[in-house]
Amino acid sequence: MTDIVAAVIAPPRPDRPSRHAVRDSLTRHPLTVAGTLYLALLVAAERAFRPRSPYDPQLQDLTHVLTGPSGGHWLGTDRLGRDVFSRLLFGARVTLVDVTIATCVFLLLGIPLGVAAGYRGGPLDRLAVRLADLLLAVPAIMVLLMVVAVFPGSDTATMITLGVIGCPGLLRIVRGSTLAIRGELYVKAAQLSGLRTGAILRRHVLPRVAGPVIVQTSLFCATALLAESGLSFLGLTRPESRGPSWGNMVAEASDAMSQDPWLLAPTGGALMLTVMAFGLVGDGVRDATMGRSAPPAALRRRTSRGTRAAPAVPAAPARTGEPQVLSVRGLSVSLPGADGQVTVLREVGFDVGPGETVGIVGESGCGKSVTAKAVLGLLPGGGSVTAGSVVFAGKELTALGEKELGRIRGAGIALISQDPAGSLDPTFTIGGQLREVIRRHQPAPRRQVRAEAERLLRLVRLPDPAGLLGRRPAELSGGMAQRVCVALALAARPKLLIADEPTTALDVTVQAEILAILRDLQDELGMAILLITHDWGVLADMCHRAVVMYAGEVVETASVEELYARPRHPYTAALLAANPHLARTGRPLPAIPGSVPRPGDWPAGCHFQARCPIAGPACGESPIPLTTTGPRHVARCVHTDRTERR
Amino acid sequence: MIRATARWLASSIVLLFAVTVLTFLLAALAPGDAAKAILSGQTTSYTPEQYQHLRHELGIDLPLPVQYWRWLSRLLHGSLGTDLFSGEPITAALGGRLGASLTIIVGAVLVSALAGVGVGVFSAVRGGVLGRLVDGVSLLGLAAPNFWLALVLMELFAVRLPLFPATGYAAFGDGPLPWLRGVVLPVLALAAGGSALIARQTRDAMADVLTRDFITALRARGLPLRSIVGRHALRNAAIPVVTLLGLMFVSLLSGTVLIESVFSIPGLGQQAVAAGSTHDLPMIEGVAFSFTVIVIVVNLLVDLSYGLLDPKVRAS
Numbered sequence: 001m002t003d004i005v006a007a008v009i010a011p012p013r014p015d016r017p018s019r020h021a022v023r024d025s026l027t028r029h030p031l032t033v034a035g036t037l038y039l040a041l042l043v044a045a046e047r048a049f050r051p052r053s054p055y056d057p058q059l060q061d062l063t064h065v066l067t068g069p070s071g072g073h074w075l076g077t078d079r080l081g082r083d084v085f086s087r088l089l090f091g092a093r094v095t096l097v098d099v100t101i102a103t104c105v106f107l108l109l110g111i112p113l114g115v116a117a118g119y120r121g122g123p124l125d126r127l128a129v130r131l132a133d134l135l136l137a138v139p140a141i142m143v144l145l146m147v148v149a150v151f152p153g154s155d156t157a158t159m160i161t162l163g164v165i166g167c168p169g170l171l172r173i174v175r176g177s178t179l180a181i182r183g184e185l186y187v188k189a190a191q192l193s194g195l196r197t198g199a200i201l202r203r204h205v206l207p208r209v210a211g212p213v214i215v216q217t218s219l220f221c222a223t224a225l226l227a228e229s230g231l232s233f234l235g236l237t238r239p240e241s242r243g244p245s246w247g248n249m250v251a252e253a254s255d256a257m258s259q260d261p262w263l264l265a266p267t268g269g270a271l272m273l274t275v276m277a278f279g280l281v282g283d284g285v286r287d288a289t290m291g292r293s294a295p296p297a298a299l300r301r302r303t304s305r306g307t308r309a310a311p312a313v314p315a316a317p318a319r320t321g322e323p324q325v326l327s328v329r330g331l332s333v334s335l336p337g338a339d340g341q342v343t344v345l346r347e348v349g350f351d352v353g354p355g356e357t358v359g360i361v362g363e364s365g366c367g368k369s370v371t372a373k374a375v376l377g378l379l380p381g382g383g384s385v386t387a388g389s390v391v392f393a394g395k396e397l398t399a400l401g402e403k404e405l406g407r408i409r410g411a412g413i414a415l416i417s418q419d420p421a422g423s424l425d426p427t428f429t430i431g432g433q434l435r436e437v438i439r440r441h442q443p444a445p446r447r448q449v450r451a452e453a454e455r456l457l458r459l460v461r462l463p464d465p466a467g468l469l470g471r472r473p474a475e476l477s478g479g480m481a482q483r484v485c486v487a488l489a490l491a492a493r494p495k496l497l498i499a500d501e502p503t504t505a506l507d508v509t510v511q512a513e514i515l516a517i518l519r520d521l522q523d524e525l526g527m528a529i530l531l532i533t534h535d536w537g538v539l540a541d542m543c544h545r546a547v548v549m550y551a552g553e554v555v556e557t558a559s560v561e562e563l564y565a566r567p568r569h570p571y572t573a574a575l576l577a578a579n580p581h582l583a584r585t586g587r588p589l590p591a592i593p594g595s596v597p598r599p600g601d602w603p604a605g606c607h608f609q610a611r612c613p614i615a616g617p618a619c620g621e622s623p624i625p626l627t628t629t630g631p632r633h634v635a636r637c638v639h640t641d642r643t644e645r646r
Numbered sequence: 647m648i649r650a651t652a653r654w655l656a657s658s659i660v661l662l663f664a665v666t667v668l669t670f671l672l673a674a675l676a677p678g679d680a681a682k683a684i685l686s687g688q689t690t691s692y693t694p695e696q697y698q699h700l701r702h703e704l705g706i707d708l709p710l711p712v713q714y715w716r717w718l719s720r721l722l723h724g725s726l727g728t729d730l731f732s733g734e735p736i737t738a739a740l741g742g743r744l745g746a747s748l749t750i751i752v753g754a755v756l757v758s759a760l761a762g763v764g765v766g767v768f769s770a771v772r773g774g775v776l777g778r779l780v781d782g783v784s785l786l787g788l789a790a791p792n793f794w795l796a797l798v799l800m801e802l803f804a805v806r807l808p809l810f811p812a813t814g815y816a817a818f819g820d821g822p823l824p825w826l827r828g829v830v831l832p833v834l835a836l837a838a839g840g841s842a843l844i845a846r847q848t849r850d851a852m853a854d855v856l857t858r859d860f861i862t863a864l865r866a867r868g869l870p871l872r873s874i875v876g877r878h879a880l881r882n883a884a885i886p887v888v889t890l891l892g893l894m895f896v897s898l899l900s901g902t903v904l905i906e907s908v909f910s911i912p913g914l915g916q917q918a919v920a921a922g923s924t925h926d927l928p929m930i931e932g933v934a935f936s937f938t939v940i941v942i943v944v945n946l947l948v949d950l951s952y953g954l955l956d957p958k959v960r961a962s
Contacts, residue, residue: 136893137661137945138668139937141900141915145922146672146930226791230904233793234919254797254908261801268794275789378862402871410868423863425878427956436877437867488867 032284035277042274046092055083057090057244066260075266078249079256084266087244092270094238094245095228098159102224103217105163106170111213113167114174115201119182128175132168140165144227148236155228155237162224170216177209211289218282222275229271246271324391325496325528326352326375326413331388333367333374336381337600344370344599347388348554350547352496357522357529359543359560361536361575365596367552368532372498375530376413377405393495411441414489418501420482424473430457430484431469434491441492456487460517479510486517490525497522498530503538515542536579540564545632548572551597551607554626558633568635570643571608606637614639654949658942662935669934670714673927679706680730680925704730706927717931726935727928736932740914744936746815747913749829750905751898754836759891761837762844763880766887769845770852771875780845787842793904796835800908803831813910832905839901840894847890851883858882884955892948896941 055073061081068076075084117128144161151157181187181204190200232238232247240248246267253263333345345367352358360368373379375390377397390397392412397405409415417423425433434453438444444452450469457465460483473481482502489497499518503511519542522529531542539546539560546563548556548571556569567573574592594611603609605620612619618638626634637643681700685692701707705716720727726736765784769777804812810831816824855861856879864874903915914933921929 133657134661134664137896137938137941138665139896139899139934139941141903142665142669142918142934142937143672144900145903145918146669146676149676149922149925150672152677222789227900229791230793233791234904234907236919250791250794250797257797257801258805264794264797264801268791268798271791271794272786272789275791276785279785279788373862376866378865380862381857406865406868406870408868409866415863415866417859417863419859422859425860425864425882427881428878436869436873440867440869440873485863488863492868 029280029284029287031280032287035280035284038273038277039281042092042277043096046089046096055086057082057087059083066256066263068260068262076262078252078263079259084249084263087249088246088266088270091244091246091249094155094243095225095274098155098228099221099224101156101159102163102166102228103221105160106166106220106224107213107217109164110167110170110216111174111209114171115178115205115209117171118175118178119197119201119205121179121182125175128171132171135165135168138165140227144231145236148231153237153239153242155232158231158237159224159228162227166220166223170213170220173212173216174209177212178205181205181208211285214285214289215282218278218285222278222282225271225275225278323354323394324351325354325356325393326530327389327391328371328375329389329391331371331374331390332386333370333379333383334386335370335379335383335599341382341384342600343386343552343602345374345552346602348549348552349388350554350557352528352530354495355522355526355528356545357531357543359539359546360530360532360549361534361539361546362549363534363575363592363596365551365598366549368549369500371549372415372500372530372532375498376409376415377402378409378415410437410489410494411492412494413496413498414492414494415498415500416482416485416489416502418504420478420485420505421473421476423485424481426473429470429472430476434469434484434488437488437491452491456491457484459490459521460484460487461513462487478506479513482506482510482514483517486514486521490521493525494527496528496530498532500532501534502531503535504533511538518542536576537581548575551602552599553607553636555608555637556633556635558630562630562633566630566633568629568633568640568643569608569637570612570614570639572635573643574611574613614642654946661942662938665934665938666717666931667714669930670710670717670927673922673925673930674710674713676925678925680704680927681706683924683926684731713927717928721935726932729929730926731924736928739929740917740932740936742817743912743914743917745817746911747899747902747906747915748940749818749825750832750836750911750913751895751902753829753833754840754898754901755891755895757833757837758840758844758894761841763848763887765841765845766848767852767875767880769849770856771871777849781849784842784845787838788846790838792835792839792901793908795838796832796905796908799831799835815909815911815913832909832911835908836898836901836905840898843894844887844890848883848887851886852879855879855882881955885952888948888951888955892944895944899937899940 059082061077063081064073064077065079065081066077067073067081070076073083073085075088078084078087113128117125140162143165144158147157147161148154187200187204190204195203228237229245229247229250232245233251235248235251238245238248240252249267250264250271253261253267256263328351329349331345331348332343334341334343336342348367348371350358350360360371362368370379370383374385375392375397377400379385385398388398392408395408397408400408424430428436431450431453434456435449438449438452438456442452453469454465457468462468462480462483468484473484476484486502497518502518503514506514515538518529521527529542531538533539543560545557545559547554548563548569550571556563556567556572558566558568563572564576567576571592574590577590578592580589592611597603597607597610603620605618605622606612606615606624609615609619616639624636624638626636627640628634629640635643679701681697681704685697685700698707705713708716717727726740728735729739732739765780769780800812803809810827814828816828818825852875856875861874861879864878865871899915902913903919905911906913906915907919914936917929918933918937920926921933
């Protein structure tokens, strides 16, 4: 009981990176560190150097005008012979003070209002959101110009106004974060346990909005700096007579541009560097606190062809001599992990004959879906085939480029996945998606394409095909969406259909319908099916042969009857024993103890040894080869003779 | 649909009311008034009687609520009043300037959208070193103050390499070529920051969409990358980008004040600055009104495009 309470009350750790992780992430962003250092240096230089600067920023020396950079004047002099470097430092102070004023107002309004609106909700929330929306739509420049007219030349008034105008953005983001946190269990538990609102906000809410607040603040600082210098450039605030600011120094440079454009460089450089520093700090904090980083290129395929070789591994051919539709040999795949590439498939091999249905079974995380994706060359970003071959209709697929693969995908091998709704583009109509695929593979006149789309929908027994064409994925049930996916997969009459747990997400009655459709279509069209499933019932119902996978390896391959009657791998036997369809009444369903080892944690020998009831010393030494245990039956076990149906 | 339109209309009226009242109040609070500005422009000395007379003539001696009410009732009759200085109708005075400002702003939004989306998509699809280089360049664009960039562009492409005029604006009616040449530099200066913002937003949104399951499904159906990226991914990534474009348009109303000043373009921004310093209340209200109407129209366009892009928005 106390455990449950503790679990409920403890703030969630995983999505809130530890201090350690934040620091690590910061060091991984050298530019963010550089930005922070620059800002610190700017403040320090302004503090330390200005009093000791050899030149008064206003001191004129008409004998040395527009000298350009030199030993005496590091950044040169302006039209009145004033030292640009000193003026820049003096201007930095003005600028930083101004930005600080605006930012204080921004934070003092945005955070309390945002937290209050998000935490309290109700009318206060609605009012705050309305006001924020209104303020966001007000043209900022109009208000600023009017404030300048009311308080001529006052940068304090303008900066306060800027903070007010900018705060709705922060308010909305803080409100959103607070709203999300308020709904979480541990905050509710804290409320129930009588913790005062102030304490809840301080302990649970504020730390978690800190990240977004810092990001917004750094962006606002950059905006405020640009606005401040812009107004001062126009001479509306900080006129030249009241000492240098970065904005009026640009104006000064613009007046001297025809004589010497150099003056544009130091002022513009200072402005750009400072804005960039603010931006970099914001980016770094965003990446560190929200766990986001530059995403990898999602569509790039990585191949390492040089190292790839197809090892001679027996793969239990289906019917020797007959050409196979799909033949996979020694397929190894690696995906990017936390510490570099991790092998997730090791020497996978199997065949699928014409018109045959082959099942791949195994628990979650055994590499079934990765196998399907690797066959089609659709590994996620950064993943690659490191060894082995995939031969489809006589072509080596792993050697093909994206363009050639595009001709095989859909037309040769089609795929349906376990998440039908997620496999459809939510923004396109069903008809649009069907027509696109049909046109891609068999270009035809518009009317013919439409007729074909309707025919395909009828093929998967969807009622009212014509009406369905105009509907969007969000309007369909899961079963209908999966039928649409089947129709899309069949559009180009593939020779092989890979169905990756096609019924897992569906209701039992819908499951049966989808399977019946697949079976009928197979008879009608004569295509082969590679069916990935963890359901023995589906396997027995649909498949001729089965491939059992465990922890990235094929551990057993045989015909389905053979597998049921004489499993030769202890994992197959254990999976069969744990199958609820075959459970014997009155006896508890035996579960397999432990869990599938994750890629990277695989033991040296047999991957299953830690969970195996008959594991011995021989299992841990070296990789176990596949051994033939009967006609068209192979198993990856040293004790094939000791395993039988439990 | 009717309810949505009614809500949009109501919020537009509230916004117009809020902005014009706010500017009215602030303008009235500002030290000095238009009568003083006019008189000191005409003569070196004037009597208090002259001053009071002019105030009465201009109608700025009335209590503020009355003044605002008079302005509002004129507005309901389709008039924004007349310029206190020139006596010209405000609508006529603003009409020409609106063209110049909108040309530059719309141009900058278009350039930002094209360049930003192009660069963002490229960066999301390519990644790697090139992607990072693009990110770096976009950071530079983001950091360069537009008025400074305008000066640099002017120095490089109008003075050193005289390809474009340094200052001034030729209306489209004076011929398309001078018009085009005149707006190139202002548009580029104004578009740099926006392009960078759009590029980053597009890259993030695209990178997010490209990892979704339906992208893999589209590839598995054999569709070419060009179509997957250009049609499907882009459309799914478009909503945050369109939102940003709308916000950008509004912020460019502010940015154009600086750009117009640098390139001496007779636009709304210049007029706003001038009217603010001379207390020309009808002109101030006229500019505030036009800015707000532009904001309302842009927000409406953004909302409408949500409906086109995402059927879920249209349904709700």
